[in-house]
Structures are given as C-alpha cells and as structure tokens.
Amino acid sequence: MEVALNNNHKFLSKIATNDGHGENSPYFDGWKAYDANPYHPQNNPSGVIQMGLAENQLCFDLIEKWIKNHPEASICAPQRGFDFKEIALFQDYHGLPQFRSAIANFMSRVRGSRVKFDPNRIVMSGGATGAHETVAFCLANRGEAFLVPTPYYPGFDRDLKWRTGVELIPVVCESANKFKVTLESLEDAYNKAKQSNIKVKGLLITNPSNPLGTFFDKETLKTLAAFTNEKNIHLICDEIYAGTVTNGNDFVSIAEIIEEFPTICDRSLIHIVYSLSKDMGFPGFRVGIIYSYNDTVVNIARKMSSFGLVSTQTQHMVASMLSDNDFVDNFIYESRTRLAHRHDMFTRELAQVGIGSLESNAGLFFWMDLRRFLKEPTFEAEMTFWRSIINEIKLNVSPGSSFHCHEPGWFRVCFANMDDATVMVAIERIKSFVLETRMLEMKTKAMAKTKKQCWQNNLQLKLSSRRLEDIMSPHSPLNSPMLRAQN
Amino acid sequence: MLSKKVTDCNAHGQDSSYFLGWQAYEKNPYDDVHNPNGIIQMGLAENQLSFDILQTWLDNNPDATGFKKNGQSVFKELALFQDYHGLLSFKKALVNFMSEIRGNSVTFDPNNLVLTAGATSANETLIFCVANPGDAFLVPTPYYPGFDRDLKWRTGAEIVPIHCSSSNSFRITKSALEDAYQQAQKQDLKVKGILITNPSNPLGTSLNSHELDLLFNFISTKNMHLISDEVYSGTVFSSPSFISVMEVLKNKNLINSEVSKRVHIVCSLSKDLGLPGFRIGAIYSCNEEVVSAATKMSSFGLISSQTQYLLSEMLSDGKFTKSYLSENRRRLKHRHETLVKGLQKVGIRCLKGNAGLYCWVDMRHLLSSKTFQGEMELWKKIVYDVRLNISPGSSCHCSEPGWFRVCFANMSEQTLLFAMQRVKSFVESMSKKNSPPRHEHLRLSHARRTKSLPKWVFSLTSNQLEVGDLR
16 A cells, blocks of 8 residues: 555656545535435435535526427527537637627626626636636736635635645634624734735635625625725635525625726726526536636636636527526526525524524525534534534534634535425424434433432422423533433 | 736737737638638648538437437436536446447446546646646657647646657657657656657657557656547548557556556547537546546536537447448548648648548748748748648647648538649749748737747747647
C-alpha cells in the first residue's frame, strides 16, 4: 500500500492526490449513507430519506407539459424551423445568440423585470461549479484569497480552491444576529488575511444564501458594494437561488444595486454567477452562467468556457423554453408558491415539537436549530448527533460544520427534492424521534428519582405536574438523544 | 486586479497575424449563391459529410431527442441526473463504439471512462491529474494549436516540442524524442509524459508500429505517462490501419502492468460523428487514481444529461454504428482523394495521409523565401487573393516553413472543386509572373521578420488563436 501511495505521488499531480476535491467532508458522508440505503415508499420504507440534496423537484409537471406542447424545442422535431446540422456543428464559445437572449430574459424576469441583462455579457460554463472555478481563475492567482461569509456551500472548497490554488478566508457570521454579514466581520476577516500576508482579491456572497435560506437586504448589499469598492476587490454574487425567493419583489440582486446606486462602486468589480440548476430544477443539463460587468473578465471567461460549454442541444431547448414569457412568468410564480408552501409545512410541523429554524424565505432548504439536542456545544457532539440522525432517524441532513458554521448545532434540511408523501414520512420520523426521546427522558428521570428516594429516605419527593412539564418541555436539558443512546 | 492568466494573455493578445485569416473569412464568407467570390473556409476540421445518416436515425428515433424511453417521459430523471459517473447506458454504448472503431481488436471497460465536456476539457483534466505547474509534456510537432491553451493555460504545465521533419514524413524518431527530453532537462523542466495525437492533427496520418514501440520504450524507461489523443480514430479511411495505444498494450501483454497505469486515451464524438456542439469527450484510463481524480474534476465540465441520453440511444444501435462508420469512411476517403488529386494537377503534393479531415499540404516550392516570413506572405496571398482560409504550418508549430493544413470535410463537394479551381488559377498565375500581392493593407502590431523559428510560436498562450474552431 505504501509503495503504491509513493508511486501515485510520484506519477500523479499534487492536485490529483490531495483532498482538495473536498469529498472527505461529512457533507458527502450522508450522501454515501443514503446511497447505501435509499428510502423508497414501497421497496424500502425504512431507508434513509434524502434531505441533504438541494434540488427543486416541485414543478416538473409544468415543464413536462411545456415540453410536450413544444416539440420544436427538441433538435429533431419534424416541424423544426432550423437545421439540426447547424446546431450540432455550432461550437462557438459565444453560445447560440437565442440562448443568450433567453437567459438574459429569464434572469431579468426572475428579478421581477426590475433590471435588464445584456446578452453579450452572458458567458457559459459547466454549471455554477464551472462558473465559480472560472471566475476564481480570472480574478485571483495561486495563494491569493476570497472572503466568504460562513456558513457557506461546501462545494466552494473544491470549486474555488482545488485546481486554482486560491484560498478562502471565512467571514464569521453568528446566530446572535441571525447570521447576517456585518462590516465588522468583513473588516476582521480582511485584516486577518493581511496579517497573514495573504492578498485578498474578492468577496464571494451567495444571495439568497445556501445554507441559510435568507437573502441580503438592500442596506447590507450597499455596505458590501462599498466595502469591496473601498478595498478595490471584486464582489462575486452567486445568485443561483434567486428564483426561489417566496416573495420575489423582496429580493434585491446586486444588479439592481449598481443600477440604483451607480456611484457606490466601480462596476468592473461586480460579477454574478448563475445557473438553471436550482430555479428550474435542471442540474443535469449543466447550464452555468457567468455575468460580469468587467469586459476583460467577460472576454477571458468566455475563452475559458471552452472547458465547459453548454451542449448546443441543451442551449437550443433552453432558448425555446425561456423565450416563452407566459410559461416563464407562470413557472416562476408557481415554483415560488409551492416552495413557500413546502417550507411552511416543514417549519410549522417541526415547531410543534419544539424544533426551531432560522427565519427564512428563500432556497430549497431551511437552517434547523438543534443546538439544545447536543450533549455539549461542540462540533464533536454535533457529528455524533448527526450520525444518530442518519442511523436512527434515517434522514440525511447536512451538519453545519460541513458548511464551516462557527457554532455547532445547526443543520441544513432540504425540502424540495421529494414528493408530498415523503415529506409527511420525514416529518413523522422527526416528531416521533423527539417525542420518544422525551418519553425516555421522563422514564429515566422517574427511575432516577425513585432510586434517589430509596437512598434518601428522609426526603419526600413528589412528582408534581409542574415537574412533569419540566421534563417534557423541549427546553429541558434532559432532552438529549445522547442519554437515549447511552441506555 | 485580475489574475496573471488574464493579463498575460492580453500581452500576447489577438494581434497575431494569424487571426487575420479568420477575420477575413468572417467578413467575407463564401456562399455559392450569395457570395461566390467570398473566402472559402478550409481551416475548420469539421466532419460535415454524414449528417444525412445522423438525420435519418434521428427521424426514425424521435424518443431519443424527445426525452422519452419506450414512450414514457424520462425528462425529470434526466433533468436531475448530475452524477459525475455519467449515465451508465451512455458509457457502455460509448465504449462499444470505441471498440468498434478499433475493429473490435480491443475492448474497453466503462468503469475506466470519465466523461468530459469535449476533448478540450479531457486534455486539460488529464494534465491537471498528472502534472504539477511547471512540469512538462513532450508533444510531437506539428501539433494542434489548441494544445497551447488546453495543456498549459490554467494548468501551468509546459510543452516541449518533439521536432518532426519532412525528411522522414514527420515520423517520430528516437533522436527527436531524446533531443526533446534533453531540451527539457536544459530548461530545468520535469517531464511528466508525452502527448500524441493519433491519428495526427494536422498531418492526417496514423502512427505506425515502429513509432508506437519507440514511445512505449521511452515512457517505460523514463517512467512517464503517455496520453494518446485519439479523437480522429473514426476518420481513418484507408490503410495502414489505425493502431490504438490500447492495442499496443494488449499486443505487448502489458494490460494490468505498471506501464498500463500510465497510458491514457482521450476520445470525442466531435470528429467521428461530427457533433462538436454537443461537447462529448472522454478520458479512458486503466489507472484507478487517475479515473477517480478525473471523475471528480469532471464536475467542472460534465456532459449534459440530455445529450448523454441521446447518444446512448444512438450508439446502442449496432446497425446504425456499423453502417455509419463504414459509409463515413468511404465518403472521407473520396473527399480526401478529390483534394489530393486537385492539388496534384497543379504540382502541389500532400503528405500521404490515411485519416483526418484535412491534408498536410507541401507548398514549400511556392515560397518566395524558405522562411516563416515567406510562409506568412504566401498564406496572406492564399487568404486574400486565392480567397481560401487554410492553416499555416507555423500555427501548428511546424519546424519547417511551407506546409499548410487544408480541410476538406467541412464543405460540399462542389465547393471543394471550386476551391481547387482557384488554386489552379493561382498556381498558373504565379508561375507566369512574380506580381506583388494585391491584398489589402493589413494592420500588424508585430512585424515578424525573423528567419529562424519565430519565438512567438513557442510562447503562445491559450487565447492567441480562436482555436476552438481550428480543431
């Protein structure tokens, strides 16, 4: 084994043999557990329910209906008004003009048509994954860094760092102020980097946030734009969840900020990463977009897009679909409505058993607060509890530590990648687990008290209903599954 | 403000005179009806000869493009499928196709295949897997200009050329290999491997067994990798037959050996099937670690599941693949002959080729001076006076001036014959007099007057050329 390892290191690159791919993160362990024992209502009803996958599966009925009614979107429809050959041969990295127009149109409509996008600034990439890596290659050299607010999407460790050699410096956000990004935390992170002699090239935000499910308010965005302008660093906004905001009119894109406040920052520092993977539910089609206000970046990113162009077969289909404004507007509306409904269903049901979450109104997930279930406020306890969630409750949720959260006890729970029936099963499992835990604690405490009575004959202990309530209260420190595990 | 990858590229920029040919074509593209005096594009290695066969298959199999399987919609499944292991049915179909192209003399394991967005991505990914920044790969010249971008740009790797010469039909020799290796040592570069294109672009020839033996011996003794870019494997239209590195491994009984862990193949459907827009590439390797790392890296450029599905249906149709491959070869052979004969009639010879979508044409005798400057002058005449956009050998890093790559499969037969007529007129006019070129005044930001190999050829960075189209 050792010889083989030595050989590998000799024959392969450092990149190929290091952990930069990030797959040793616990984020992926849950996936593996799910893959080994996936839930199925008929075939495997006691399997693991996947709640660690941020997918939008709620509106396929609308899309499939559209596909059925629009055979011309397929490259081989008999009534095609174009040439299959032309599409198959087209490998120009500018992309099909109709594709770029359709994407620009869609991006605008997702933002309530409050802002327009120039099709000539649309650059393709291999999903948002490819977009992020390309942006990093364009903006930073090896050893330079981006600031990233925590908690953040684990994939960034791979996308931004792995092959580029760029570093990520966390901007610590805290639950005490609902994980908002503050100027103070930005300055802190920036200065830490400076002290370590690391050159900061940009700030990357995800808006709406993954994993928080919240979006930035106008004032904060203005603060960020001013901060990056003052430091002369780039501002990269990953807006791939823009279409998942419950009330679309509340969402503010960075594109709107620079239109409304043109002097707030040099717009050549602003770049947007987008994709159809979340808003449309098309992760398989690999439609990633870089939209930069910097002409040089557009130019070079476009050349780099050769490494991950969108298949013209897909460009053609997407162009047809997203040029249909009636479909687009209805889709956006329906998707938001259904997502909000799902979100509310989960958070309401879980609140009934005393499980809270960060108040949110975007994304395909919510940020669940399980701090009081931890034996102690440590990441080890979080990991232990997480394993029991997978192995005992049989739900794959994502532990906050995998998102670089600075406080243990938070978990991301996805809700849009399953049907209604599975939602109910997941909710029931959580509820039963919480209630069972409490019953067990009650029993344990009752037993402990009985023992104590025997030992302390002089004491007169009576279980009052109030005490019972204490024990059953979700706020009781006895409500930890760890005690159950020990039994 | 921006990275070196961006700013260095600007330093070399698009001021290269090479771009002028492309720009000239775009401004004045030939059309047999609307613009018969326009420039004919012969610099694009595309296979446009067999679309009718593809079209017929698509017409008879509408489910493949209609997101249906056995009449049922598979749209949702495909839309959600982002597993970087790829659609198994597609990988199985692809390895069968690869095997069929190689006369079924070798088989491939779908588990050793990594899908990538085109061969462009495959080549870059492989280099990321086997070379550190500053390491080098030896590449025989002349080679596809896109390698300067694909192998070097973001990886930080270097290319050291293995000079091949017309004196022996540009075959790779032991001394050329050794020389290249020494050159790398002199430059303090660690050589991680050799990258060959087989069949060759731009030569249009497949490597013979002697060359392959040389390469295998070299990589064995020097403990390095061999990457074989076999994207033109399906375009071999005449003998000698194509020998894949996979076959060499088999014939030398090296399957599962240590050497086999350092041999990797790059494939694509852009040339064989003529589908460059669909971005279908793959890496094949018997090295588990390479497959594992490359698979993870493929996240940066996966193939659209919609396209994987279409091709899995198409390539699983054995009847189709068999008839397509043979008919496509036949048509390529015919086109190749048309070009060769047309040029022969006016005293222009081509390197004897058996593959590819182009010929490697010898125009040394038409040079005013046997220098790269002479080559550029001739090239400009051909672009502006003869109105054919062909690729000068210097853009392919050829060490001898006067060779040009001329594509024949990206136009109708009529257009090709018309191009031949233009060449005929040009050659006849040249032999009559030595009139000065009548082409327009060109804006050049660098005047290259050197007689030796131009330095810029070897300092090309990625975006020097709009190379995506050149391939």
